[in-house]
């Protein structure tokens with residue numbers, strides 16, 4: 001991680017312990033440049049893009065197994081992820097609250113975009129694994145896993161509650177996300193909704209299930 | 220599904236999710252940088268951002284992104300990011 005702004009010195013090694021004043025100055029310099037016009041803005045955006053490409057590469061390397069059969073190169077995917085991250089970030093500059101280093105704030109955009117891209121590549125040729133006709137079968141078969149009696153009983157009650165207490169949409173979301181382990185952003189894309197909306201549905205479904213099994217499951 | 224995830228205990232936990240208040244995915248993303256820096260600084264990240272830990276338990280995608288940001292910052296502390 002190079003110092004993006006020449007006149008501001010980083011604290012030694014630990015970015016989280018850098019002098020608060022220098023972090024503030026660094027962030028203000030980034031914001032000022034990115035909000036300016038002309039050459040200054042272009043230069044800052046290019047420097048930031050360079051950092052985002054590195055962060056995206058880091059993330060993509062961790063997830064190589066998810067995308068390497070797509071035939072695309074690491075560099076292409078990193079640049080794609082960084083481009084998406086940069087435009088998302090530039091539209092959200094007002095969300096930055098000076099509570100972290102500016103670069104930390106920026107990196108999370110690159111990680112999100114690279115992670116989503118890799119997960120989508122991993123699932124791009126795959127159907128959602130579970131159609132409604134299979135929900136019952138899964139709910140029936142899963143508790144047959146070897147387990148202690150108490151856990152097995154609880155699991156049976158949960159599986160029954162999935163069928164009797166949840167709405168069709170809640171059942172679909174819970175089944176795909178939890179039983180089939182479809183990544184939430186992939187499912188959101190397929191169902192034409194957002195990750196936040198899907199998680200809300202999952203959260204509500206889980207709360208219903210917890211109500212069913214009662215406080216004994218709350219560990 | 221991996222073997223680890225197939226254990227009934229783990230499946231039950233994933234079906235029921237974390238008890239107690241938790242953030243949603245958007246709020247999680249909004250605060251992820253602050254949370255991770257607090258963790259790396261040894262500060263009380265959970266106390267500072269209640270509901271984040273529960274969300275990371277309940278949401279595998281956000282947990283992955285949390286782990287990645289943490290790893291990235293840790294790696295950047297010791298060596299510059301590879302070109």
Ligand SMILES: [Zn+2]
Nearest residue numbers: 243244278281
């Ligand atoms: Zn989430």
